Amino acid sequence: MKNTHSPHSVPINIRGLNQGDNPVALDFDAGVLDYPDFAGKGSVNGILRRDSDRLDFEAEVSAEGNFECTRCAEAFRDRISAPLSLHFLPPRLEPNDGDPNVHIYDPLSTSEIDILPDIRDALILAIPMRHLCRPDCKGLCPTCGKNLNREQHDCHEQSEPAGVWQALNRVKERLRAEENQPDDRPSSETYARHLKEN
Numbered sequence: 623m624k625n626t627h628s629p630h631s632v633p634i635n636i637r638g639l640n641q642g643d644n645p646v647a648l649d650f651d652a653g654v655l656d657y658p659d660f661a662g663k664g665s666v667n668g669i670l671r672r673d674s675d676r677l678d679f680e681a682e683v684s685a686e687g688n689f690e691c692t693r694c695a696e697a698f699r700d701r702i703s704a705p706l707s708l709h710f711l712p713p714r715l716e717p718n719d720g721d722p723n724v725h726i727y728d729p730l731s732t733s734e735i736d737i738l739p740d741i742r743d744a745l746i747l748a749i750p751m752r753h754l755c756r757p758d759c760k761g762l763c764p765t766c767g768k769n770l771n772r773e774q775h776d777c778h779e780q781s782e783p784a785g786v787w788q789a790l791n792r793v794k795e796r797l798r799a800e801e802n803q804p805d806d807r808p809s810s811e812t813y814a815r816h817l818k819e820n
């Protein structure tokens with residue numbers, strides 16, 4: 623079902639529902655989410671369960687968008703999905719517990735309910751904090767700033783100074799030990815010459 627309503631709503635129809643399960647499948651333009659990252663196709667797929675005037679909606683929502691990798695800062699395209707669980711109740715059944723997933727509606731006058739704000743909240747919360755362009759994104763070189771996913775660089779050693787200095791220190795220690803050896807402990811040759819001379 624294509625959304626032909628206001629450009630800033632994603633309404634689900636609640637007129638003429640059967641008791642029990644009613645499948646819901648609708649597309650929307652992700653631009654209506656009015657959140658800069660989302661653009662492209664959005665969809666809602668789920669079940670609207672009717673029990674007299676009580677309606678329970680369980681769905682999976684998703685939307686495409688343009689995102690920036692948190693590791694390498696490259697732009698990439700992704701599709702964000704989130705579960706949605708909503709309850710539409712007439713005023714007499716209002717639980718008054720502040721549950722944001724509960725919507726109060728008038729069964730006599732309401733033919734559709736806009737779930738755009740719910741979809742928006744669910745999708746924005748579902749954007750990962752560490753959002754990678756690909757699972758094995760190599761990120762940027764801390765030394766030259768090149769994108770290691772697609773660029774060659776030759777500053778591998780500079781990017782690991784600790785390892786380089788450790789190796790240098792080992793060499794220095796070995797040289798010092800070799801230098802000190804003749805003074806501390808005379809070689810067997812020197813000792814033999816000493817014996818002969820005396």
Ligand SMILES: [Zn+2]
Pocket residue numbers: 691692693694695696754755756759760761
């Ligand atoms: Zn990346």
Ligand SMILES: [Zn+2]
Pocket residue numbers: 763764765766767768775776777778
């Ligand atoms: Zn580099």
